[in-house]
Amino acid sequence: MHADVALAPDPNREESELRSYLGDDFRPERLQHVGHADAFHLTPVAYLYNLTALAMTGTKLPYLRELVSCVTPGARLLDYGCGIGSDGLLLIEAGYRVEFADFDNPSVEYLRWRLKERGLDAPIHDLEQSVPGGFDAAYALYVIEHAPDPFAFLRELEQRADLVVVSFVEPGPGDHDLHHALPIRDLLAYVADHGLRRHALLDRRVHLVLYQPRRAR
Numbered sequence: 001m002h003a004d005v006a007l008a009p010d011p012n013r014e015e016s017e018l019r020s021y022l023g024d025d026f027r028p029e030r031l032q033h034v035g036h037a038d039a040f041h042l043t044p045v046a047y048l049y050n051l052t053a054l055a056m057t058g059t060k061l062p063y064l065r066e067l068v069s070c071v072t073p074g075a076r077l078l079d080y081g082c083g084i085g086s087d088g089l090l091l092i093e094a095g096y097r098v099e100f101a102d103f104d105n106p107s108v109e110y111l112r113w114r115l116k117e118r119g120l121d122a123p124i125h126d127l128e129q130s131v132p133g134g135f136d137a138a139y140a141l142y143v144i145e146h147a148p149d150p151f152a153f154l155r156e157l158e159q160r161a162d163l164v165v166v167s168f169v170e171p172g173p174g175d176h177d178l179h180h181a182l183p184i185r186d187l188l189a190y191v192a193d194h195g196l197r198r199h200a201l202l203d204r205r206v207h208l209v210l211y212q213p214r215r216a217r
Contacts, residue, residue: 005068007090011056014086018052021113031056044106048084051107055086060141063208064090066200067139067165070210071096075136078160081143082124085111092120099135101125131160139165145180150187158213163197170205 019026022045030049054060064087071077073095079088082100084107092098102108104126115122125131138161140153145168147153157164168188171181184207188199195212202208 005073005094007061007064007068007094009055009058009061009086009090011058014052014055017114017117018048018110020117021110022048047107048110051084051086055084059203060087062202063141063165063167066198066208066210067091067137068094068096070163070165070197071137076134078131078135078138078157080131080138080140080157080160081127081146082111083107085114087139087141088122089114089118089120092122099123099125099132101127101131103127131156133160135161137161137163137165141165141167142169143167145169145182148180150180150182151190154187154190158194162214163210163212165208165210167202168207168209170207172205 015028015031018031019028025045030046031053032049067077068091074097076097076099077088077091079085079091079098079100080102082088082102085100088098088100099122100108100111101124108124111124115124138157140157144150144153144166154164154166157166168182168184170184188207188209191199191209191211195214196209197212198208198210200208
């Protein structure tokens, strides 16, 4: 990681923001880490709890550290499939220029509120509309398993950034049926042929890859 980059997740802030956003409807007992695999059958509000609980664990901090080891502060980053934006918010406060992209949904509504509360200004792009390119890096963590075609998903990122950072999750017990099982071996072979820069196995079943497809071409 670059010496001047400090990523400082704050679980208390994650909880307090959701508490303020939901007001009297906030239920602290619902802040339980229910896991990535359960997200599809959650109600919109329950999904906010799910993503907040995940952010509070710091699970993705090692992944973000791999990212910032390759791009310096000031770089333009795309948080693709951003959800409530916790990863991008960390990177903004570490000095990166982050833009967000997701479908227009309650998670994105909450992200807009969070940006305003923190006095930050960052674009949020609708995946059903147009998402720009020209990014130094695009990252998608725990997102590609939702896509029906993972290779098409990767090509979407490749069109928009010089560096692509993606996590491939090995299937595990309890994963929900609506997740798409990833062809891990084929995906790893694909990125190996498209400018693979780094491959790390994290949390025993998550392959984090950083690759530069334009350099490979």
